[in-house]
Amino acid sequence: MKPDWWGSFIDLKSSQSIEIKRQKLVMYFSSYIGGLILLLFSLQHFENENSLLFSILLTSAAVVLSNVVLSHFHRYFKVSLYITGAGVSGLILGLVITGGHENTALYWLFPFPLVYFILFGYRQGLIVNLALFAVVLQLLYQPQWLLAEYRTDEKSRFIASYLVTVFLAFVAEYFRFRSHKELSSINLHRQKQANMDPLTKLPNxxxxxxxxxxxxxxxxxxxxxxxxxxxxxxxxxxxxxxxxxxxxxxxxxxxxxxxxxxxxxxxxxxxxxxxxxxxxxxxxxxxxxxxxxxxxxxxxxxxxxxxxxxxxxxxxxxxxxxxxxxxxxxxxxxxxxxxxxxxxxxxxxxxxxxxxxxx
Ligand SMILES: Nc1nc2c(ncn2[C@@H]2O[C@H](COP(=O)(O)OP(=O)(O)OP(=O)(O)O)[C@@H](O)[C@H]2O)c(=O)[nH]1
The missing domain is CATH 3.30.70.270 (Reverse transcriptase/Diguanylate cyclase domain)
Structure with missing residues (x-):
């Protein structure tokens, strides 16, 4: 009997399904609440006649909301997860380029590192976060690509505090993942003990x-x-x-x-x-x-x-x-x-x- 034989029966499904449930809840919460907020902001900018910001916010809201609604009707949850990630990335880049409402775009970016880590886990989350950070950095120092203007001290403060946020979110997600893994293996070990004859090591x-x-x-x-x-x-x-x-x-x-x-x-x-x-x-x-x-x-x-x-x-x-x-x-x-x-x-x-x- 291979070591993973028990795992295939006394499965870790419960712990895996808790993890998937957590990802789903984060996706639903961030998509429904975030999508509605985006929709409200887009309407506000429609009235302000800021058509570019209006279209970015409205497109992001449409992507995020339609994706989360559709996710209830198909089984490919991972696909929905990636679309949410893509929608959020588009929103971040749109905000940085336009400067958002009264040039406050950079302040709105801080919750996103954590959202990426929860959606994609600590490994993929780190890759996505760093890739996005590299693009944002490029944008900030290529003024010809920006519609907004950021002060130098504003940019450097943003970069330092954003990196700290990414780092802290990574540490939190990494240790959460480690403890979840340890609890799962303790759980498997206990279940194995309860279902195994201690003498012959056969199932009982x-x-x-x-x-x-x-x-x-x-x-x-x-x-x-x-x-x-x-x-x-x-x-x-x-x-x-x-x-x-x-x-x-x-x-x-x-x-x-x-x-x-x-x-x-x-x-x-x-x-x-x-x-x-x-x-x-x-x-x-x-x-x-x-x-x-x-x-x-x-x-x-x-x-x-x-x-x-x-x-x-x-x-x-x-x-x-x-x-x-x-x-x-x-x-x-x-x-x-x-x-x-x-x-x-x-x-x-x-x-x-x-x-x-x-x-
Ligand atoms: N060493 C050891 N003996 C055990 C264990 N569990 C049961 N036994 C013994 O197995 C024996 C079974 O005896 P019986 O039910 O009379 O069966 P048998 O002698 O094999 O005779 P038949 O089944 O009729 O061929 C008993 O002496 C039990 O004490 C165990 O975990 N270890």
Missing amino acids: RRFLDSVYFNKTKNADSGRFPMTVIVADLDFFKKVNDNYGHDIGDKVLIHVADLFKTHVRELDVVARVGGEEFLILLPHTQLVDALNVAEKIRACIAAHPYQCIEEKECRIEMTVSIGVAEATTIEQLNEAILCADEHLYAAKRNGRNCVIHQTY
Whole structure:
């Protein structure tokens, strides 16, 4: 099982969706409120007959507002995010060029570094902020491109304080991101502990009930036909009685490792009882699963546990196996019960065998 196997099941979706929710809320808030403010300002400049500032403000308001409204109707949230970013950048450049209302443009730019960091994260946010800052800097020192006039001391104060704002916003976003990541990994670790058998490191019954079956229910029918293999070690009590509980534990770990060697990445091997294991094989018909089950049975019989604690200790183990197929999610519980019955039939049948139907 690869380290990210757990992540794909006990997903970090909740933490990722919190992050996306946060980005969405910022986008909605800044777009609806910011768009309306822009619209009001544009109307004000329409009355003042400042047609250039009027068109810049009105275009930005139209881009930002139509983009946020449309974002409710499609699934490409990232696209909306980039359009918002582009709208905000256009507004910033427009303000710097025209000077805004009574040449106060530079004062209105300070909230934007933070908005970029929240929209795009600390890495992309830093790139966008610095790129935009470089363009603004160019504009400020190329008076032929400007319609407004800025005093030298005004420009230098703006540059210094804007850089401080970018830096502080970056630091805040970076540490927020780091702590979010740490909390997510603590969360994954805790969830893993709750869903994992501490001895064999296999998923436990809780994982099946509260994670895997729910996921299977919510997924499309793509995982079916799914075959269930229930395997139980034979006469395991004797191992404990003859060699002690600690060696018994090692035998369980050894057997769990053997199970794992016969399954694919998409299969699940879970420890569901003391010496009982449940293997789920998605996209697998009964006939193929019987092959797997037979290989597992033969492999366990052929690979005794070799004690390293005591010389000459070879613990031979066998396993009884029941197999059943589910073609739909509705049949999955029934298939598990059925495989369980077949397992007990295998025990009655003399053990060390695979049974897939009740006689
Ligand atoms: N070492 C160890 N033993 C365990 C663990 N969990 C359950 N067991 C033991 O597993 C044994 C299961 O015994 P039984 O249910 O009688 O089954 P069995 O001896 O394998 O016999 P059959 O299943 O009928 O073949 C008991 O002795 C339990 O104490 C564990 O985590 N570690």
